Amino acid sequence: MKTINLNTITLIITIAFLVLFSSFENCSALRGNRWRKLKASSTTFNVLDFGAKGDGHADDTKAFEDAWAAACKIEASTMVVPSGSVFLVKPISFSGPNCQPNIVFQLDGKIIAPTSSSSWGSGTLQWLEFTKLNKITIKGKGVIDGQGSVWWNGNGGLPKTKPTALRFYGSNGVTVTGITIQNSQQTHLKFDSCTNVQVFDITVSSPGDSPNTDGIHLQNSQDVVIYSSTLACGDDCVSIQTGCSNILVHNVNCGPGHGISIGSLGKENTRACVSNVTVRDTTLHNTLTGVRIKTWQGGSGSVQNIMFSNIQVSEVETPITIDQYYCDGGRCHNETSAVAVSSIHYTNVKGTYTKKPMYFACSDSLPCNGITLDTIKLEASQRSNVPFCWKAFGELKTEIVPPVDCLQRGKQSSGGIISSKESSC
Ligand SMILES: *[C@@H]1O[C@H](CO)[C@@H](O)[C@H](O)[C@H]1NC(C)=O
Ligand SMILES: *[C@@H]1O[C@H](CO)[C@@H](O)[C@H](O)[C@H]1NC(C)=O
Numbered sequence: 122m123k124t125i126n127l128n129t130i131t132l133i134i135t136i137a138f139l140v141l142f143s144s145f146e147n148c149s150a151l152r153g154n155r156w157r158k159l160k161a162s163s164t165t166f167n168v169l170d171f172g173a174k175g176d177g178h179a180d181d182t183k184a185f186e187d188a189w190a191a192a193c194k195i196e197a198s199t200m201v202v203p204s205g206s207v208f209l210v211k212p213i214s215f216s217g218p219n220c221q222p223n224i225v226f227q228l229d230g231k232i233i234a235p236t237s238s239s240s241w242g243s244g245t246l247q248w249l250e251f252t253k254l255n256k257i258t259i260k261g262k263g264v265i266d267g268q269g270s271v272w273w274n275g276n277g278g279l280p281k282t283k284p285t286a287l288r289f290y291g292s293n294g295v296t297v298t299g300i301t302i303q304n305s306q307q308t309h310l311k312f313d314s315c316t317n318v319q320v321f322d323i324t325v326s327s328p329g330d331s332p333n334t335d336g337i338h339l340q341n342s343q344d345v346v347i348y349s350s351t352l353a354c355g356d357d358c359v360s361i362q363t364g365c366s367n368i369l370v371h372n373v374n375c376g377p378g379h380g381i382s383i384g385s386l387g388k389e390n391t392r393a394c395v396s397n398v399t400v401r402d403t404t405l406h407n408t409l410t411g412v413r414i415k416t417w418q419g420g421s422g423s424v425q426n427i428m429f430s431n432i433q434v435s436e437v438e439t440p441i442t443i444d445q446y447y448c449d450g451g452r453c454h455n456e457t458s459a460v461a462v463s464s465i466h467y468t469n470v471k472g473t474y475t476k477k478p479m480y481f482a483c484s485d486s487l488p489c490n491g492i493t494l495d496t497i498k499l500e501a502s503q504r505s506n507v508p509f510c511w512k513a514f515g516e517l518k519t520e521i522v523p524p525v526d527c528l529q530r531g532k533q534s535s536g537g538i539i540s541s542k543e544s545s546c
Contacts (some may be wrong), residue, residue: 124238124269124395124398124422126345127194128186129432138498139437140263140452145236149545151192154429154513156452160335161305162398164195164197164198164199165175165198165199165200166188166189166191166192166198166199166200166201167188167202167203168184168188168200168201168208169181169184169203169204170187170188171184171185171187171191173188173206173208175203175205175206175207175208175230176206176310177207177209177233178209179209180209180210180211180235181208181210181276181516182209182210182211182213183338184489185202185208185210185213186213187448187477188195188200188201189215192220192511193217193219193220193221193224193442194221195218195221196221196222196223197221197222197223197224197225198221198224198225199224199225199226199227199313200224200225200226200227202226202227202228202229202232202261202263203229203230203231203280204262204263205230205463206230206231206518207230207231207233208230208231208233209231209233209234209235210232210233210234210235210248210249211235211240212240212241212242212245212247212248212249212250212284213248213249213250213482214250214251214252215249215250215251215252215254216250216252216253217251217252217253217254217255217257217292217529218253220254220255221431222254222255222256222294223255223256223257223258223259223260224254224256224258225260226251226257226258226259226260227261227315228261228262228263228265228299228300228542229259229261229262229263230263230264231263231264231265231266231463232249232263232264232265232509233266233268233313234266234267234268234269234286235255235268235307236246236271238266238278238279238317240278241279241280241284242280243280243281243282244280244282244448245280245282245284245286246282246284246285246288246387247285247286247287247288247311247329248267248285248286248287248306249265249287249288250287250288250289250290251287251288251289251290251292251295252289252290252292253290253291253292253341253531254289254292254293254295255292255293255294256294256295257289257291257292257294257295257296258295258296258297258298259287259296259298259300260296260297260298260299260300261296261299261300262299262300263299263300263301263392264300264301264302264303265287265300265301265302265303266282266284266303266304267286267302267303267304267305267306267309267475268304268306269283269304269305269306269307269327269334270304270331271284272306272307273334275334276311277411277413281335281386283306283307283331284306284307285305285306285307285308285309285310285311286305286306286307286308286309286310287309287310287311288303288308288310288311288312288313289311289312289313289315289318290313290314291313291314291315291317291433293311293315293316293317294296294317295315295317295318295319296318296320297310297318297319297320297323298319298320298321298323299322300323300324301323301324301326302323302324303324303325303326304326304327304331304538305327305334305354307333307334307335307468308333308334308335308336308338308356308360309327309334309335309336309337309354309452310323310325310330310336310337310338311335311338311339311340312337312338312339312340312342312345313341313342313488314340314341314342314364315342315343315345316342316343317344318336318342318344318345318346319345319346320345320346320347320350320366320524321346321347321348321349321350322349322350322377322455323350323351324350324351325337325351325352325353325354325358326351326352326353326354326427327337327353327354327355328355328377329353329355329377329378329407329520330355331354331452332355332356333353333355333356333362334354334355334356335351335356335357335358336351336353336354336356336357336358336359336360336375336378337358337359337360337376338357338359338360338362338464339359339360339361339362339368340363340364340365340367341362341363341364341365342364343365343366343367344367345365345367345369345374346369346371347359347368347369347370347371348370348371348372348373348536349372349373350372350373350374350521351435352373352374352375352378353376353377353378354377354378354533355377355378355425356378356379356505357378357379357380357382358373358376358378358379358380358383358405358408359375359381359382359400360382360384361374361383361384361395361398362384362386362393362395362459363384363386363391363392363393363394363395364393364394364395364420365395366394366395366396366398366400367397368397368399369398369399369401370398370399370400370401370403371399371400371401371402371403371517372402372403373403374403374404374405374406375378375403375404375405375406375408376406376407376408377406377407378408378409379408379410379413380405380408380409380410380412380413380442381400381403381405381411381412381413382410382412382413382414382415382426382435383398383414383415383424383427384394384413384414384415384416384447385415385416385417385447385449386415386416386417386420386422386424386460386497387416387417387418387419387420387421387422387459387460388417389428390419390420390421390456390458391420391421391422392420392421392422392546393416393420393421393422393423393424393460394424394546395423395424395425395427396424396425396426396427396546397425397426397427398426398427398428399427399428399429399430399543400412400428400429400430400432400463401428401429401430401431401432402430402431403431403432403433403544404432404433404435404442405432405433405434405435405437406434406435406436406437407435407436407437408434408437408438409437409438409439409461410437410438410439410440410442411432411434411437411439411440411441411442411470412429412432412440412442412467412470413439413442413443413444414442414443414444414462414465415442415443415444415445415447416444416445416447416459416460416462416484417447417448417453417460417528418446418448418453418454418455418459418484419456419458419459419523420443420458420459421458421460422460422461422544422546423461423462423463423544423545423546424460424461424462424463424465425461425462425464426464427464427465427466428468429440429441429465429466429468429470430465430466430467430468430469430470431468431469432467432469432470432471433470433471433474434470434471434473434474434499435471435472435473435502436473436474436475436490436502437472437473437474438474438475438476438477439474439477439478439479439480440470440472440474440478440479440499441465441467441470441478441479441480441481441483441497441499442479442480442481443462443465443480443481443483443489443492443513443524445459445460445462445483445484445487445489446482446484451528453516455485456519457486457538458486458487459484459486459487460487461487461490461544462483462484462487462489462490463489463490463491464490465489465491465492465515466492466493466495467492467493467494467495467497468493468495468496468518469495469496469497470496470497470498470499471496471497471498471499472498472499472500473497473499473500473501473502473504474500474501474506475501475502475503475504476506477508477509478499478506478507478508478523479497479498479499479508479509479510480502480508480509481508481509481510481511481513481527481528482509482511483510483511483512483513484512485512487544488512488513488514488533489512489513489514489515490514490515490533491514491515491516491532492514492515493515493517493518494515494516494517494519494521494525494528495518496518496519497519497537498520498521498522499522499523500522503537505523507523507526507527508523508525508527508528510527510528510529512529512533513527513528513529513535514526514528514529514530514531514533515529515530516528516530
């Protein structure tokens, strides 16, 4: 009896232990699964789950702010703006100094800007701002629409300062891909003080007569690549401003618009520095200029190491332009200092122009140096015209059509008027 009892107790204890152990196993496995599921969903933040209506009328700003606040806390999270809805969003900043890196802003729906003056504080510089982020991506098939026509046509009590539609500031590792930005109030897409920027497969679209609607504007930014994009707007398709270096633009279609421009630089006696810019495999149709460098009288600094290659133009007013007498809006006078322009290379630029094939208006005190022309063939689609040069020095690498007799050979120094310190960057 006693032995059986003892065996029974041992058996019961063993079974109890096994049951306990296996249930503990089950339990922890379950907890693991649930935890994983929770983790997966908690990295995705859909604005609809934060109260956005997406009907194009209700103000969805708060929902966007709340979704961002949640996404910001988690590394590699995704904020979702879903397709099939139109979100009205007031000026907003997706601000990041305390956000985790690698956030994705998945834009598949449409975001529209308010058009009532009450939605805009005076002097609001941008509508949608992403600032101080480390690795930020905007991607998707969605649309950002500035509804800019109310701003273009002498506005209904709207502020004088027109906002940029989408602006990135002080961020590293920025990617913008897939989306369309249209009818911006002013510039469509701006990068200021950013590094490692990639823009590809995007569309910019606004009418050719919409004022100051630059496509992509770069300022104080380095290591930027823009490619495989179609840019149609009322000002420069791409505008490269002071503080930019290592910029590559390729496989871009521009037009209508004012072309691809470096500048304007040196306004109001400022120092400007731009270097290492390549624009290649790009087409321009029905634009004011093709590839252009524009500087104001009285500036300092330099533009150097610029390469324009494989540029196809059609019906472009002036395909190749350097203008060191840029003056937007009248009353400018000549000054002794200028932004130095040197090492500017044009290779394989072809197509048709409507005003002048080439225009090199360089500074009296600081002539352009190191302009090279290689395989250029520009034909008049209306009246033919000869190239214009003033204080332009460089070299013809091949026969050029039309012939360029005005480019001076060799190199010209400033004759001591401008110290090298002034033009150093
Ligand atoms: C421009 O490119 C040259 C050659 O690739 C490089 O040595 C130089 O550091 C670059 N300049 C800037 C400002 O990045
Ligand atoms: C400035 O200088 C250029 C080149 O010498 C000259 O053609 C132009 O008339 C001058 N402009 C003024 C406003 O003096």
